[in-house]
Amino acid sequence: MIRVPVLVLSSILASSAFCAHADIFRVVSADGSITLTNIQRSDRKLVRVAREKPLLAKAPSLVQPIRKGKTKAPRYALIVAQAAFDYELPAELLHAVIQTESNYDPSALSPKGAAGLMQLMPDTAKDLGVQDVFDPAANVRGGARYLKRLMTMFDNDLSLALAAYNAGPGTVLAYGSAIPPYPETQRYVPSVLGHYQRLQADAKRPR
Structure with missing residues (x-):
């Protein structure tokens, strides 16, 4: 047991709110002195003044949230x-197109009217x-x-096929079967x- 003057009681209670490891009870004696104890006894009238912290208190998470785009691919x-x-x-090619086109948002809609995962x-x-x-399945199948x-x-020329996917096959043909000089298409193909x-490369890595 710990006997304390009344004047310092408040400071102890304040600190116990932050570092208590057991319930603290107050006992007032006949002479007016105050006793603080962590021992609960049935023969005394005790008043709990501080409660033990839960042992399973959740610690702050140190894990950074994952970006939405990364969590949607497996779906x-x-x-x-x-x-x-x-x-x-190649499945990796379709994933690459989806990531570039919509970042796996099945409800994506461009200002030009392209819609869905593969922006048709x-x-x-x-x-x-x-x-x-x-509809994700119908959209991916169509794309x-x-x-x-x-x-x-375009004779399996992937760069030209991607340029045509972005700008239209007629546009690629109009530029002599070359990637059109449009800034969007010029960014799209390398992306x-x-x-x-x-x-x-990820698919070839040992698991």
């Missing part, structure tokens, strides 16, 4: 894998038979089919290729 892995298999394209334009989606561009068509059109190369 569509099966959809992408199936579309890649059906249209004989309305006319393109209609031509591909995609009825709901915001994969379109990309395969462009790869065939997709960069993601594609990184994903290929």
Whole structure:
């Protein structure tokens, strides 16, 4: 037990709120003196003045939140894998296009009207038979089919196929089967290729 003067009681209570490791009880004797104790006894009238902190108190998390774009990729892995298999394209390539086009946001809609994971334009989606561009499976399937068509059109030249995916095949042909000098397309092709190369390297790493 600890006997303390009344004048210092408040300071002890204040500190106990921060460092208490057991419940603290107050006992007032007949002479007016105050006793603080952590021993609870039934023969005394005790008043709890500080409570022990929970042993399982949650510590502050040191883990940084993960960006949304990184958490969405696995959600569509099966959809992408199936579309890649059906249209004989690398799954990493489809993931690279999706990451560049929409960052895995199935509800993405561009000012020009491109929609969904692979940002299909309305006319393109209609031509591909995609009825709901915001349905992830239908969108990825349509995008994969379109990309395969462009790869065939440009003799499997991936850079030209990606340029056509962004700017349209007619535009690529109009510039003599070269990447059009549009700033957006000039940024788009290296962006997709960069993601594609990184994903290929990740896939080859030992697990």
